[in-house]
Amino acid sequence: MRIRNKPWASDFIAQNPQYIIPNPEELKGNWHKLFGNDNPIHIEVGTGKGSFITGMAKANPHINYIGIELFESVIVKALERVIELGAPNVKLLQVNAADLLNYFAPSEIGQVYLNFSDPWPKKRHEKRRLTYKGFLDIYKEILIDNGEIHFKTDNRGLFEFSLLSFNEYGLKLNYISLDLHKSNFEGNIMTEYEKKFSEMGQPIYRCEVQFV
Ligand code: SAM
Numbered sequence: 001m002r003i004r005n006k007p008w009a010s011d012f013i014a015q016n017p018q019y020i021i022p023n024p025e026e027l028k029g030n031w032h033k034l035f036g037n038d039n040p041i042h043i044e045v046g047t048g049k050g051s052f053i054t055g056m057a058k059a060n061p062h063i064n065y066i067g068i069e070l071f072e073s074v075i076v077k078a079l080e081r082v083i084e085l086g087a088p089n090v091k092l093l094q095v096n097a098a099d100l101l102n103y104f105a106p107s108e109i110g111q112v113y114l115n116f117s118d119p120w121p122k123k124r125h126e127k128r129r130l131t132y133k134g135f136l137d138i139y140k141e142i143l144i145d146n147g148e149i150h151f152k153t154d155n156r157g158l159f160e161f162s163l164l165s166f167n168e169y170g171l172k173l174n175y176i177s178l179d180l181h182k183s184n185f186e187g188n189i190m191t192e193y194e195k196k197f198s199e200m201g202q203p204i205y206r207c208e209v210q211f212v
Contacts (some may be wrong), residue, residue, distance in 0.1 A: 009076040013094065018080045020075065020092040020120045029105035035064040035089065036046035040110030043068055045097045045130055046117050048192055050078025056113075057090035057190035063110070068097060097130060097138070104142040112139045114151045116193035119158040131162035136169045139212050150204045152180065154197035159205040166209045
C-alpha cells in the first residue's frame with residue numbers, strides 16, 4: 001500500500017467519531033450496544049481504503065461491520081466511503097491488529113475477513129503475516145465458537161503459507177478457489193487490490209476456514 005502523507009487526516013478523523021471510533025478499548029464487550037442491535041459483528045483486518053467493508057455493509061444490512069486499518073493516511077479514504085454510504089452498520093478502527101484483544105471481548109466477533117494482506121515475503125518477517133499462528137490465536141479468542149476466517153489474496157506464496165498455517169492450527173477448510181473470478185462463487189465484493197490485480201489478469205485465491 002502506497003502511503004501518502006495527508007496532513008488533514010487527523011482533523012478529519014477527529015471530526016467523525018461516530019464512524020471512526022476513538023478510544024475503542026472502552027467499547028470492549030459492548031460493541032453490540034454501539035450498533036444498537038444484536039446482529040453479528042464481522043471485522044475486516046487490514047481494510048485499506050474501505051471498498052470491501054462498505055460494499056458488504058450495503059449488501060448485508062443485518063450484519064454489523066468494523067474495518068480495522070493501521071494507517072491514518074489510508075483509513076481516511078475508508079472514512080470518506082463510510083460517510084458517503086451513511087449506513088449505521090459500519091464502523092472503522094485505526095488500530096494495529098496485533099492489539100485486537102484490547103478492543104474485543106471473547107466471542108464478540110462473528111467472522112473475520114482478511115483481504116490482500118501484506119505478504120511479508122521474507123522468512124524473518126513471517127510473524128507479521130496476518131495468517132501467522134500468533135494472529136490466529138487472537139482471532140480464535142475474539143471469534144464465536146466455530147467462527148470463520150474468509151481470506152482472499154493475489155499472492156500465491158502468502159496463500160500457500162496461510163493454508164499450511166491454518167492446517168497446522170487445526171482449522172477446517174470449508175471452501176477454496178484458486179481463481180475466484182472464474183469460479184461460481186456468488187456475491188463477491190471486490191477490494192481495491194482485487195480490482196487492480198484482477199485487471200492485470202492475475203488469479204485471485206480465496207478460502208474459508210473455520211475454528212473447530
Ligand atoms: N484490504 C485492502 C484491499 O484488499 O484492497 C488493502 C490491502 S493492503 C495490501 C493491506 C492493508 O492492511 C494495508 O492498508 C495495511 O496498512 C493494513 N495492515 C497491515 N498490517 C496491519 C495490522 N497489523 N493492523 C491493521 N492493519 C494492517
